[in-house]
Amino acid sequence: MTHPTGQQITRDLVRPLLLTTWRFYVMIALFGAFVVAGLVAWLSQVYFGFGLSGINWPVFWGFYITNFVFWIGISHAGTLISAILRLVNAGWRRPVTRCAEAITTFALLIGAMFPLIHIGRPWLAFWLIPYPSERLIWPNFRSPLVWDFFAINTYLTGSLLFLLLPMIPDFAVVRDSTTGIRQKIYRVLALGWRGTPKQWHRLESAMQIMAIAIIPVAVSVHTIVSFDFSMAPVPMWQTTIFGPYFVAGAIFSGIAGLIIAMAVLRRLLHLEDYLRPLHFENLGKLMLVMALLWGYFVFNERLVTYYGNGPHEMAVFWRTQRLSFAPLYWTMVVCNFVLPLILLGIRRFRTITGCVIASFGVVIGMWLERYLIIVPSLGAKYLPYSHGTYTPELVEVTITVATFAAMCLLYMLFAKVVPIISIWELKAGEHPSPALIPPATEKHQLGDLHL
Amino acid sequence: MKAVYGLYTDGASAQQAVNRLRAAGVVDADITIISGQPMEDQEFGHRDKATWMWWLACLGGLIGMSVGFGLAWITEMSWPMNVGGLPTFAWWPNLIIIFELTMLGSILATVATLVVSALLPGKGGALYDPAVTVEGKILVGVENPSDDAVPELERSLGAPAGALVKMQ
Amino acid sequence: MPQWGMAVDLDRCTGCGGCVVACHAENNISTVGDEQAAVGRAKHWLRIERYWEGDFPDVRLKFRPVMCQQCDNAPCEPVCPTYASHHTDDGLNAQVYNRCIGTRYCANACPYNARFFDFFNPSWDKPLQLQLNPDVSLREVGVMEKCTFCVQRIRAAGTQAKAEERDVADGEIQPACVQSCGARALVFGDLENPSSEVSRLSRSPRGSKLLEDTGAQPSVTYLSRLTQV
Numbered sequence: 148m149t150h151p152t153g154q155q156i157t158r159d160l161v162r163p164l165l166l167t168t169w170r171f172y173v174m175i176a177l178f179g180a181f182v183v184a185g186l187v188a189w190l191s192q193v194y195f196g197f198g199l200s201g202i203n204w205p206v207f208w209g210f211y212i213t214n215f216v217f218w219i220g221i222s223h224a225g226t227l228i229s230a231i232l233r234l235v236n237a238g239w240r241r242p243v244t245r246c247a248e249a250i251t252t253f254a255l256l257i258g259a260m261f262p263l264i265h266i267g268r269p270w271l272a273f274w275l276i277p278y279p280s281e282r283l284i285w286p287n288f289r290s291p292l293v294w295d296f297f298a299i300n301t302y303l304t305g306s307l308l309f310l311l312l313p314m315i316p317d318f319a320v321v322r323d324s325t326t327g328i329r330q331k332i333y334r335v336l337a338l339g340w341r342g343t344p345k346q347w348h349r350l351e352s353a354m355q356i357m358a359i360a361i362i363p364v365a366v367s368v369h370t371i372v373s374f375d376f377s378m379a380p381v382p383m384w385q386t387t388i389f390g391p392y393f394v395a396g397a398i399f400s401g402i403a404g405l406i407i408a409m410a411v412l413r414r415l416l417h418l419e420d421y422l423r424p425l426h427f428e429n430l431g432k433l434m435l436v437m438a439l440l441w442g443y444f445v446f447n448e449r450l451v452t453y454y455g456n457g458p459h460e461m462a463v464f465w466r467t468q469r470l471s472f473a474p475l476y477w478t479m480v481v482c483n484f485v486l487p488l489i490l491l492g493i494r495r496f497r498t499i500t501g502c503v504i505a506s507f508g509v510v511i512g513m514w515l516e517r518y519l520i521i522v523p524s525l526g527a528k529y530l531p532y533s534h535g536t537y538t539p540e541l542v543e544v545t546i547t548v549a550t551f552a553a554m555c556l557l558y559m560l561f562a563k564v565v566p567i568i569s570i571w572e573l574k575a576g577e578h579p580s581p582a583l584i585p586p587a588t589e590k591h592q593l594g595d596l597h598l
Numbered sequence: 599m600k601a602v603y604g605l606y607t608d609g610a611s612a613q614q615a616v617n618r619l620r621a622a623g624v625v626d627a628d629i630t631i632i633s634g635q636p637m638e639d640q641e642f643g644h645r646d647k648a649t650w651m652w653w654l655a656c657l658g659g660l661i662g663m664s665v666g667f668g669l670a671w672i673t674e675m676s677w678p679m680n681v682g683g684l685p686t687f688a689w690w691p692n693l694i695i696i697f698e699l700t701m702l703g704s705i706l707a708t709v710a711t712l713v714v715s716a717l718l719p720g721k722g723g724a725l726y727d728p729a730v731t732v733e734g735k736i737l738v739g740v741e742n743p744s745d746d747a748v749p750e751l752e753r754s755l756g757a758p759a760g761a762l763v764k765m766q
Numbered sequence: 767m768p769q770w771g772m773a774v775d776l777d778r779c780t781g782c783g784g785c786v787v788a789c790h791a792e793n794n795i796s797t798v799g800d801e802q803a804a805v806g807r808a809k810h811w812l813r814i815e816r817y818w819e820g821d822f823p824d825v826r827l828k829f830r831p832v833m834c835q836q837c838d839n840a841p842c843e844p845v846c847p848t849y850a851s852h853h854t855d856d857g858l859n860a861q862v863y864n865r866c867i868g869t870r871y872c873a874n875a876c877p878y879n880a881r882f883f884d885f886f887n888p889s890w891d892k893p894l895q896l897q898l899n900p901d902v903s904l905r906e907v908g909v910m911e912k913c914t915f916c917v918q919r920i921r922a923a924g925t926q927a928k929a930e931e932r933d934v935a936d937g938e939i940q941p942a943c944v945q946s947c948g949a950r951a952l953v954f955g956d957l958e959n960p961s962s963e964v965s966r967l968s969r970s971p972r973g974s975k976l977l978e979d980t981g982a983q984p985s986v987t988y989l990s991r992l993t994q995v
Contacts, residue, residue: 195886196886197868197886197908203806207874265869267907284848286848292869296847380877380982532813
């Protein structure tokens with residue numbers, strides 16, 4: 148196995164931008180069709196009334212909020228991989244950072260759409276923005292939904308810039324490698340980048356500051372998403388563990404999303420030399436740690452409820468543990484804990500295939516987790532007379548599927564216009580130039596830095 | 599614009615060229631270096647390292663914090679609303695708003711500093727060769743040299759092995 | 767400033783449902799039809815909860831009218847991002863329909879599930895649209911609504927009393943449910959006034975608050991049932 152260097156890197160990574168096969172258009176059309184279907188579903192919900200969904204009294208939140216929490220959770224991939232690994236200067240992060248940052252940005256865009264889809268009068272959603280209106284009415288800063296608004300906007304701005312800044316030198320690479328209209332477009336995007344030592348230093352300082360700033364913001368974002376639940380006096384919602392529990396779950400599902408995206412990119416864009424088994428193994432180990440952490444939080448949450456034995460809590464507890472939600476609950480436990488432990492804990496299974504299977508399990512399991520936090524609690528809130536249940540309707544299922552298609556669509560388009568692996572960071576990682584490195588075993592090279 | 603520059607395949611020869619230009623009496627500010635990646639392992643890669651960016655990021659954070667506090671204080675106090683018995687200006691919830699705007703302030707200040715200090719075109723800044731990105735070369739050159747100095751510069755730039763000297 | 771409250775004597779309640787009908791008529795609450803009601807979208811601002819106690823044949827039927835409890839420490843209020851749900855000086859949980867964007871967060875936060883969502887625009891079978899109350903606004907699709915203690919009657923009585931330069935007398939204000947209760951199980955009035963009937967009943971040893979341990983401090987007192995039937 149050889150490590151690509153210098154011009155080879157540029158050629159390999161700019162190639163997907165220049166060569167487009169018919170398969171690309173077919174897939175764009177396919178995903179695009181799903182997105183259009185989702186849009187139609189949403190518009191019909193706005194036009195005919197919110198009653199098209201399966202929301203009812205007393206389960207006022209359902210699929211939409213599940214998706215909201217799920218996608219905001221997926222968006223935590225970029226922060227962990229990119230920001231933390233950047234700060235600790237882990238060499239193996241280099242081919243992975245941009246894939247992860249792109250997931251963050253797109254997942255956030257999708258997640259931030261869900262409050263709009265979910266609210267009853269989406270045409271008035273701008274009332275969440277603090278602007279001086281003629282009626283002198285401002286948003287209520289004591290509402291967790293307004294915290295959400297601020298946290299998600301800060302995180303989205305930060306992640307977008309965090310993604311864009313290291314793209315500037317790569318736009319310059321594409322600018323120099325293309326001709327005609329493409330060159331003109333990338334010339335604008337490259338913002339006059341040349342590559343003087345001053346520019347490199349400023350860029351690296353900016354990336355460091357951004358990495359430091361974005362980690363607490365990411366933690367705050369999912370903590371605040373958890374506050375949406377823990378601030379309401381609902382059985383099994385009002386608990387202090389929700390903050391860290393949600394953050395851990397978010398990073399957990401984020402890594403899973405990243406592994407799946409990397410496996411697809413590796414196959415479709417022929418990046419076998421860049422996204423190596425090592426990266427999957429390292430991410431797999433991180434995911435294993437998060438699986439254990441997730442199990443730890445769930446155990447804590449359940450044990451404290453069980454031991455407290457409050458009647459309202461126990462109604463919800465048994466609903467998920469043994470009664471109507473039990474099949475989903477135990478599927479979640481298998482997907483989120485048993486499966487990752489086996490596939491990622493045993494070295495023989497920790498291959499690319501193993502990691503991808505575990506990741507699919509975690510994505511499904513984490514989606515179920517959010518559903519199981521929301522619906523059983525709302526359906527069994529205090530007065531038994533007002534207990535109820537929830538079945539999703541077509542419009543909700545369509546929109547949910549459409550957002551997964553939207554993620555694929557955005558990601559494919561992104562990989563078509565931007566080198567999906569940061570060229571300059573990859574090159575910077577090969578110092579000193581490979582010719583000077585003494586002969587070493589493959590394993591040693593992989594472990595040290597090189598890529 | 600007129601410029602003399604050399605293209606080098608590796609950092610060591612580029613460093614040699616920089617050293618020879620200095621020996622020929624060119625001051626650092628007049629030497630343009632362009633590379634396709636950060637060159638941390640060469641001396642010239644450490645030029646222009648000093649930056650106010652960290653302090654400006656802190657300043658941006660302070661501004662963001664004040665905006666967050668001001669926004670929450672002014673809007674809540676100008677029309678007090680009683681919700682659930684919370685104080686009109688409730689510190690714990692409002693700290694979240696203040697925190698988010700602090701972070702937003704420092705992020706925006708960082709990016710603004712980057713754009714102003716490194717991306718906006720300054721003096722000179724026109725010397726460039728696509729070989730830097732396409733072929734992975736390192737460019738060392740002098741912009742707008744006086745005509746008498748050109749032969750001397752070409753000699754200095756051409757000295758390292760594998761150098762390719764060009765005029766623009 | 768009065769603090770409005772209610773007392774519900776469970777000993778007197780026969781579960782006839784007259785208050786529920788009166789509430790619908792007074793407050794322009796649209797009926798949603800049997801299909802929608804079956805999936806849990808009926809909007810009963812006031813509902814009669816029925817509970818059976820004991821095993822057959824020793825079964826006891828219990829009724830409990832539940833409306834918005836107008837909590838002092840209302841969990842629904844701070845969670846609203848637009849102040850659509852807030853507290854008034856006279857102790858009511860106001861719901862400003864025009865300010866509501868329909869996040870439904872208040873409904874989740876309410877321990878009593880006393881809040882309802884408009885899943886569709888309201889409609890009435892002809893000629894029922896002619897009986898709408900002009901004092902109460904209609905709610906469009908996508909907003910939350912709930913019991914207001916018939917705030918339109920409270921405000922009208924207050925205006926009348928002010929015009930006549932006197933205080934509102936005890937029993938002068940009757941929400942629709944109180945007015946229509948044949949058994950006089952519901953009593954409405956000012957809790958600040960120690961001599962009003964409602965504050966006398968609220969101090970009764972039979973009195974308790976619903977779900978008191980959630981800390982919401984509701985303004986409705988339930989007087990427990992003593993009669994053995």
